[in-house]
Amino acid sequence: MRKSSGNITSLSNKTNIQLELELYKKILHIFQIGEYYHYTTNQNNEISFMHPDAVKVLGHQPGFNQEFFFKCIHPQDTEHIIRFKDQITNFRQQLSVKKVLKYKVQYNFRLKKANGAYIHILHQEIPIEITDDGTITQLLNLDTDISYLEPHTMPTLSFIGLENQPSFLEISQDKSLEASKSILSNVEKEILKLMMQGNSSLEISKILYRSKFTIDTHRKNMLIKTQSATTAALINKALKENWI
Structure with a gap:
């Protein structure tokens, strides 16, 4: 596991205007279709910012934390999410510091709304702040409700390469990573x-x-x-x- 030097060398050293521009560039890498909300988490996996749209999509009152959020995941999907978190950590630790910022993580799961109904969420996350030793200090997360496209399927995990990096789609727990190729022109x-x-x-x-x-x-x-x-x-x- 990497040890943090505490020296943040990327986005946090920029002005607020530069940081906002970088954030929008990152959001452009995350395709939104349907209702969505975004939030950021810090290196302790605590929510550092939650967009008000989360209340509109989920119905929960503002101020909820990661523990509450995790409890809202469908019981049949929690085991998959725990496994995904381990796979994500392992994948990022194998990357060079420069490449950590060049990968988006994507997976799906069911999430309970305040009214008790479950919706199918497509979760996407990408680092927006990182130390010079590769420790992620701020992570941009975007959750999109894709229930109208598909009520639910088995949760799958993908690592999406940006800036010409290879992608690894629907990762299996037991198989080694193999770069995926698009079938569309x-x-x-x-x-x-x-x-x-x-x-x-x-x-x-x-x-x-x-x-x-x-x-x-x-x-x-x-x-x-x-x-x-x-x-x-x-x-x-x-x-x-x-x-x-």
Whole structure:
């Protein structure tokens, strides 16, 4: 395990304006579709900031901590989350200090709202502050409600590489990490991203300066290539496997 030197050499040494710009750059790496909220945690895994949207999405009163948050996870998913936390720690410890900031972690689970109903959460996290020895002192977390795309599936863990780093998708507990490759072309990814933003084929054709027929053809091909029966299923796979 790395020992912290206490010398923070990244984002925290910048001005507030620079820090805010860096934060927005990080958020751009985290795709949001559906209701979501974000929060930050420190090196002691304590919540250092919680956006007010968490109250709107979950219904819980503001001021809840990590212990309360963990108790809201579905009992059948808690074992997976505990295992994921260990795998995340092990993965980050194998990275060089420079690469720690270049990986987003992603997993899904069920979370209980204040009214007792469970929603399907896609959790994404990425470091925003780190010491010169690789210790993460601030972590940006974003939780998106994807219940309308898929009520629930078995929780899976992925490590998403940024800035041309390889990605490792749906990590198995027993297998070694193998870099994953996207099955979609760059054009298809661009179209898919616009689809996820709610654009129709006609609107996409105008944005990309292509014919509607071409866009429709790409959409059909994506369904076939990904073995998706519907557009919703395609989007759900794209979120989980980070195709965009």
